[in-house]
Amino acid sequence: KKEQAPSWSPECVGSSSSSSSPRRWVFPFWQKQQQQQQPVGCPSSSSSSSSSSREEKTRSSSPPKWDRGSSGRWIVWGAVASALAVSAKQMLGLFVTRARLAVESRVWTTVEISEADDPKLYRAIVRWLHGRDLLRSGSYKALSAPDDTSKQQQQKQHKERSRATFKPVDDVSFVPLTTSGDTAQFVYRGRRVWARLGGVPSVAGGDPIRAVVSSMRPGAARRAAKAAARQGSAPLTILISTLNTSRDSSQRGGLSEISELLKEALLSAETQDKKYVEVYEIQQSTGRWELSCLARKRPLDTVILKKGLVEDLVQDVRTFVDDEDWYRRRSLPHRRGYLLWGPPGAGKSSVILAIASHFGLPLCTLALGRLGAGASKIPLSEALAAAPPCSVVAIEDVDVAFNATGALDRRAPSAPTADAQSLHELLNAIDGIAAQDQGRILFLTTNDLDALDAALTRPGRCDRTFFLGNADDEMAERLFNSFYADFDDDDDDDVVESRSSKKLVDNAKAFAALVGGERYSMAALQGHLLRHKSDALDALHSAKSHFDPDKKTTDPMIR
Numbered sequence: 001k002k003e004q005a006p007s008w009s010p011e012c013v014g015s016s017s018s019s020s021s022p023r024r025w026v027f028p029f030w031q032k033q034q035q036q037q038q039p040v041g042c043p044s045s046s047s048s049s050s051s052s053s054r055e056e057k058t059r060s061s062s063p064p065k066w067d068r069g070s071s072g073r074w075i076v077w078g079a080v081a082s083a084l085a086v087s088a089k090q091m092l093g094l095f096v097t098r099a100r101l102a103v104e105s106r107v108w109t110t111v112e113i114s115e116a117d118d119p120k121l122y123r124a125i126v127r128w129l130h131g132r133d134l135l136r137s138g139s140y141k142a143l144s145a146p147d148d149t150s151k152q153q154q155q156k157q158h159k160e161r162s163r164a165t166f167k168p169v170d171d172v173s174f175v176p177l178t179t180s181g182d183t184a185q186f187v188y189r190g191r192r193v194w195a196r197l198g199g200v201p202s203v204a205g206g207d208p209i210r211a212v213v214s215s216m217r218p219g220a221a222r223r224a225a226k227a228a229a230r231q232g233s234a235p236l237t238i239l240i241s242t243l244n245t246s247r248d249s250s251q252r253g254g255l256s257e258i259s260e261l262l263k264e265a266l267l268s269a270e271t272q273d274k275k276y277v278e279v280y281e282i283q284q285s286t287g288r289w290e291l292s293c294l295a296r297k298r299p300l301d302t303v304i305l306k307k308g309l310v311e312d313l314v315q316d317v318r319t320f321v322d323d324e325d326w327y328r329r330r331s332l333p334h335r336r337g338y339l340l341w342g343p344p345g346a347g348k349s350s351v352i353l354a355i356a357s358h359f360g361l362p363l364c365t366l367a368l369g370r371l372g373a374g375a376s377k378i379p380l381s382e383a384l385a386a387a388p389p390c391s392v393v394a395i396e397d398v399d400v401a402f403n404a405t406g407a408l409d410r411r412a413p414s415a416p417t418a419d420a421q422s423l424h425e426l427l428n429a430i431d432g433i434a435a436q437d438q439g440r441i442l443f444l445t446t447n448d449l450d451a452l453d454a455a456l457t458r459p460g461r462c463d464r465t466f467f468l469g470n471a472d473d474e475m476a477e478r479l480f481n482s483f484y485a486d487f488d489d490d491d492d493d494d495v496v497e498s499r500s501s502k503k504l505v506d507n508a509k510a511f512a513a514l515v516g517g518e519r520y521s522m523a524a525l526q527g528h529l530l531r532h533k534s535d536a537l538d539a540l541h542s543a544k545s546h547f548d549p550d551k552k553t554t555d556p557m558i559r
């Protein structure tokens with residue numbers, strides 16, 4: 001037994017002489033070497049002295065020296081050659097890109113408009129191009145609101161509308177869907193202009209060499225951004241180019257025309273936006289705020305609140321909007337929060353829409369349920385941070401989403417509930433380090449102020465708190481008047497003047513005496529007047545029985 005070769009013996013490598021030794025596989029050239037060096041009668045060599053056996057073991061268990069050296073040399077040469085090839089390719093790429101940039105910068109004047117940097121301008125230019133049928137992606141989103149229409153069309157549609165039974169005929173518009181790569185070529189003020197939609201914004205104002213290198217060697221972040229752009233979830237850019245015809249190197253030919261074009265686009269978007277507020281909702285699939293509808297603007301004077309309240313709120317928002325530089329100079333985050341609270345149907349949502357309408361700001365409504373759940377949930381802080389700059393963000397009924405349970409658990413973070421976590425999230429999202437500070441106006445609404453955590457309502461998160469109550473006498477009177485006054489439609493569709501006769505004023509006072517005194521919500525009064533919208537007297541007389549405090553009613557509109 002002792003005389004048998006040990007299973008690890010190198011002499012027996014590849015040999016099948018011993019059934020007890022495991023079979024080992026070796027490269028043929030190595031095997032050949034071993035055969036050359038192997039003394040005759042290999043298996044019996046195990047019977048020689050143990051020291052000579054150990055020497056042989058060491059000798060044959062490692063590959064021959066000349067072989068290791070030569071393959072090592074090949075590896076080194078291979079590495080050097082491939083490194084040289086890669087750097088030569090990079091250098092060539094760098095050279096070509098720099099040359100291209102040098103030529104381009106001389107020949108072209110190019111302006112980039114990025115959705116991330118300036119969403120308003122970006123949308124305006126895209127709409128301008130689509131309006132002239134210049135960008136033809138062929139895809140549109142249908143929304144139930146009219147697009148820009150001429151006066152004649154409006155008059156025609158007005159007639160048709162009066163015949164329509166349910167939906168006004170002009171209430172459909174198509175918002176273009178933009179696709180990366182769409183191009184347009186047109187002549188503007190005698191200049192040929194090229195416009196191209198891109199997926200990823202370029203490196204703005206950075207080191208040009210680094211920008212070139214990063215564009216040559218797409219990194220993971222860039223690849224991800226491109227992939228996201230392909231799926232439509234990354235900010236888009238639009239490049240507007242024209243030939244640089246100026247011979248003076250300090251001047252850029254075509255820049256003034258591009259500037260005119262952009263101003264025209266802004267103006268035209270503004271005219272279109274005169275009647276509508278863009279309403280955005282967060283999309284759980286992309287984590288982006290996307291246009292969900294165009295809401296008809298609500299004039300401020302249609303929201304009837306206690307005397308001075310609307311004026312106070314508008315003045316506060318106006319100061320905030322105008323003081324952007326003041327905030328910047330003091331390094332204060334440019335954002336403001338308002339809390340509107342009061343009974344249901346007091347006009348909280350209406351006032352938010354009216355403020356967005358008055359200041360021409362996009363309205364982002366954040367329904368917490370739309371953020372999703374589990375692993376695919378969009379973090380609240382990310383959702384708020386992604387809201388378009390200079391927009392009105394509304395989170396309604398926060399008392400339902402973040403109630404006192406959350407507040408209690410907040411003090412015991414060792415066992416936080418889902419509510420408590422959400423409250424933490426909301427607090428951070430509103431004024432954490434990463435919170436949006438580009439002119440965000442946040443409105444929170446609640447029916448129950450006491451249910452809210454004090455941390456949520458402190459200044460910085462909610463800078464001003466307004467109570468919107470039930471209808472007092474004056475509010476009821478104004479509401480009645482607004483329902484039955486005669487309206488003079490001015491030539492300009494937006495300006496409407498109302499005229500109240502002496503009789504109407506008296507009826508309004510009588511109505512106020514019946515339903516005022518902060519007993520009923522404005523929504524309840526509106527509901528009653530809507531039922532009698534063609535007859536003021538009928539509305540007044542029926543109000544006596546309808547709002548009789550002694551009469552038990554099951555009408556849900558009466559509060």
Ligand SMILES: Nc1ncnc2c1ncn2[C@@H]1O[C@H](COP(=O)(O)OP(=O)(O)OP(=O)(O)O)[C@@H](O)[C@H]1O
Pocket residue numbers: 302303304305343344345346347348349350351446447522523524526
């Ligand atoms: N102060 C008001 N002035 C004019 N209309 C009002 C007023 N309050 C409520 N309304 C009308 O009542 C309806 C409901 O109003 P709104 O949704 O703004 O109330 P809300 O306070 O947000 O209610 P909730 O707390 O239930 O969400 C709307 O059609 C609105 O026009």
